[in-house]
Each structure stands twice: as structure tokens, then as C-alpha cells.
Amino acid sequence: MKKIAILQSNYIPWKGYFDLINSVDEFVLFDDMQFTKRDWRNRNKIKSPTGLLWLTIPVKVKGNYYQKISETETRDNAWREQHWKTITHNYSRSRFFNEFKDLFQNLYLGQSETSLSMINYHFLIEICRLLGISTQISWSKEYKSVSGKTERLVEICKQAGATEYLSGPAAEDYIIRNLFERENIQVKYFSYTDYPEYTQLYPPFEHGVSILDLIFNEGKDAYKFMKSFRQ
Numbered sequence: 001m002k003k004i005a006i007l008q009s010n011y012i013p014w015k016g017y018f019d020l021i022n023s024v025d026e027f028v029l030f031d032d033m034q035f036t037k038r039d040w041r042n043r044n045k046i047k048s049p050t051g052l053l054w055l056t057i058p059v060k061v062k063g064n065y066y067q068k069i070s071e072t073e074t075r076d077n078a079w080r081e082q083h084w085k086t087i088t089h090n091y092s093r094s095r096f097f098n099e100f101k102d103l104f105q106n107l108y109l110g111q112s113e114t115s116l117s118m119i120n121y122h123f124l125i126e127i128c129r130l131l132g133i134s135t136q137i138s139w140s141k142e143y144k145s146v147s148g149k150t151e152r153l154v155e156i157c158k159q160a161g162a163t164e165y166l167s168g169p170a171a172e173d174y175i176i177r178n179l180f181e182r183e184n185i186q187v188k189y190f191s192y193t194d195y196p197e198y199t200q201l202y203p204p205f206e207h208g209v210s211i212l213d214l215i216f217n218e219g220k221d222a223y224k225f226m227k228s229f230r231q
Contacts, residue, residue, distance in 0.1 A: 004162035005190075006030050006140065006153055008069055009120035010040040011057055012210040015226050016168075016192045018131060022228035023190060024166050026136045028156055031069040031117045032145070037061060041069055042116055044210045047202045048090045052209065055083050059116055070141065072116040084108040087212065094201055096219030103130070104212070127211055131223055150176040157185050166190055191227075198225045 003024040009031050010017055021027045035041060043056035058075040061067065084105060091097045107126060113119050124137065143156045157165050157180070164186045167175065172189055180187045197205050198218050214222045223229040 001164065002026070002160070002162045003164045003166055004028065004157055004160050005166045006156055007168065008033055008041060009117055009124065010044065011042050011116075011120055012044045012055070012123055012127075012212055013040065014044070014208055015195070015211050015214055015222075016190075018127065018133060018211055019192075019226050019228040020166065020168060020190050021128065021135050021137070022131070022133045022226070024135060026138060026160055026162070028138050028140050028143075028160070029117070029121065030140045032139075032141050033069055035059075035061065035067050035069045035072045035116075041072070041120070045206075045208065046087065046090060046210050047200065047206060047213055049202050051202075052206065053086070053090070055086060055210075057083075057116065057119065070115075070117045074114045074116065074119070077112060077114070080108045080111070091201070091212070091216045094216040095199070097216045099219055100130070100215055127215070130215065131226075149174065150179050154179050154183055154185065158183055164188060168192070195227065196225055198222075 004026045005020050005024045006028040007020065007030055009029045042059050043054055045052045045054055057079050059072050060075055061072070087104070103126065107123055111122060113122065128135070140156060143159045146152055146155045153165065162185060165180055166188050167190065169189050169192060175187065177187050195207050198214060200206070200213065200217055214225060218225060
């Protein structure tokens with residue numbers, strides 16, 4: 001039995017993204033898909049005293065609307081210092097900010113990578129390590145490609161030797177389930193409901209923010225507020 005999930009890389013994703021990773025044996029970054037503007041690929045939300053605040057990595061997309069995520073580059077590296085200053089300003093009073101400050105400061109200020117995919121990957125790997133997630137992480141480009149969105153997912157599952165495909169709930173609207181069934185691959189959907197609240201700055205409580213919020217507020221106990229660790 002082998003469980004697999006396939007999803008585009010996101011910038012400092014929310015806890016549900018990491019729960020999905022922790023629920024499978026292999027997590028495939030689907031980064032040879034088209035880059036979508038105003039999406040989670042290059043932005044996410046944090047809490048601030050005045051409400052939710054977007055952190056967005058500026059990328060080059062003008063005149064190239066069909067570029068892949070893996071082909072997307074940042075405009076410059078100025079965003080790194082800007083984002084880190086914003087995070088420091090809004091989370092310096094959280095209980096565990098100082099404990100993890102050096103790790104994230106290095107991810108922001110100690111790197112010069114301009115590939116969006118690789119930026120997301122570096123954050124992903126370090127946060128997985130911090131949370132104790134040991135799932136194998138691979139790239140869709142490592143697998144032979146075929147035409148059709150669901151067909152591609154099925155083909156990756158077949159090549160990876162998967163017997164179960166775990167998806168986020170939104171994909172239920174477009175996945176052609178019987179294509180998986182023909183290959184004896186079971187499709188299941190991860191539920192993002194019923195998360196417990198944790199100690200969070202700046203009420204009211206909000207679940208849909210970057211995992212950084214949970215880490216800075218709960219530290220090494222962050223996993224206790226995630227679903228996959230209780231399964």
C-alpha cells in the first residue's frame with residue numbers, strides 16, 4: 001500500500017497543506033503546471049493587529065500568461081527583507097518567535113534563489129523538518145507526462161506505485177474518478193474541517209493563515225493542533 005498526494009507548491013502554506021503531506025508516503029510537487037496569478041503559489045496570509053495581511057512575492061509574468069510554476073522567477077530579492085520585517089513586526093511578541101527566529105531569518109535573508117518553485121521548496125523542507133514530517137517529497141517533472149489533468153495525476157500515481165491518491169477537497173469538482181479506478185487506485189479526499197483553535201495573537205481567531213502563525217504561537221507543540229498527527 002502506498003499513499004500519494006500531488007499538489008502545486010505554495011508559499012509558506014497553511015497547516016492543512018502540511019497535514020496533507022504528513023498523511024501520505026510521497027508528496028509530489030506539481031510545478032510543471034501553469035502558474036496562476038492571485039493564487040497561493042506566491043502569496044499567503046498572516047495575522048496583524050489590523051487584520052489579515054497578505055505577503056506576496058513579486059514575480060515576472062507580464063506577457064507570459066502560460067508559463068509554468070517551475071518557470072516563474074521573482075522580479076528581484078527585495079521582497080525577502082520586506083517580508084521578514086513584516087513578519088518580525090507582527091510576530092515578535094508571540095511566545096516562540098525568538099526560538100525559531102534564526103531559522104526563518106536565514107530562509108529569508110540568507111538565500112538568494114530567484115526560482116519561485118525552489119523558494120517554496122526550501123521553506124517546505126525546513127518546515128517539514130521542524131514539524132517532524134518525514135514524507136518523501138518529489139517533483140512531477142521526474143515522472144513521464146501525458147495529456148489531460150486527471151490523466152496526468154493517474155500516470156504519476158502509476159509510475160510512483162501508488163495504490164491510494166489523497167487529494168484536497170476542492171479537486172472533487174474536476175477529478176475524473178473512474179480513471180483512477182481503472183488502474184486500481186483508490187481516491188480519497190482530505191478534510192480541512194474541525195481544526196482546534198490555538199493561542200493566536202490579534203483576535204478573532206483565523207485558521208486560514210500561514211503555518212508560521214501556528215509555529216510562532218505554539219512552538220514545538222504545533223503538531224498538537226494539526227489533524228494528521230492524531231490519525
